[in-house]
Amino acid sequence: MEERSITSKAFWSIIVGGMLTGMGNGSVFGAAMMCMLGRGGFGNWGGIGGMAYDPSTFTGFIDWAMLVFGFAFVGILVVGLTKHDMLERANKRNEAHAGAH
Numbered sequence: 001m002e003e004r005s006i007t008s009k010a011f012w013s014i015i016v017g018g019m020l021t022g023m024g025n026g027s028v029f030g031a032a033m034m035c036m037l038g039r040g041g042f043g044n045w046g047g048i049g050g051m052a053y054d055p056s057t058f059t060g061f062i063d064w065a066m067l068v069f070g071f072a073f074v075g076i077l078v079v080g081l082t083k084h085d086m087l088e089r090a091n092k093r094n095e096a097h098a099g100a101h
Contacts, residue, residue: 006085007078014077022073023066030062 007014046057054060 005082006088007081010077010081014074014081018074018077019070022070025073026066026069027062029065029069033062034058 042056042058042061044051044057046052046054046059051057052059053063055064
C-alpha cells in the first residue's frame with residue numbers, strides 16, 4: 001500500500017495556512033495602497049453589509065485583494081508541496097533501488 005501524498009496529509013494546513021498568509025499579505029497590500037492613494041477614485045468606502053465585498057468600493061477592493069492573495073497562496077502551497085512529494089518519492093525509490101543491489 002502506497003503512503004498518502006504530502007499534499008493530501010496537509011490538506012487543512014494548506015487551506016488554513018495559505019488563506020491566513022495570503023489574506024495577511026492582501027491586507028498589507030490594501031494598507032499600502034491606502035497610504036499611497038487614499039480613497040482616491042472610490043466614491044464609497046463600502047464598509048457596511050454586502051458593500052464590503054463590492055470591488056468598486058474601497059473596502060470591497062481590499063477584501064477582494066485579500067481573497068485573491070489567499071487563494072494564490074493556497075495554490076503556491078499545493079504546487080510546492082506536490083513537487084516536494086514527487087522529489088521525496090523519487091529519492092525513496094532511488095534509495096530502495098540502490099539498497100537492492
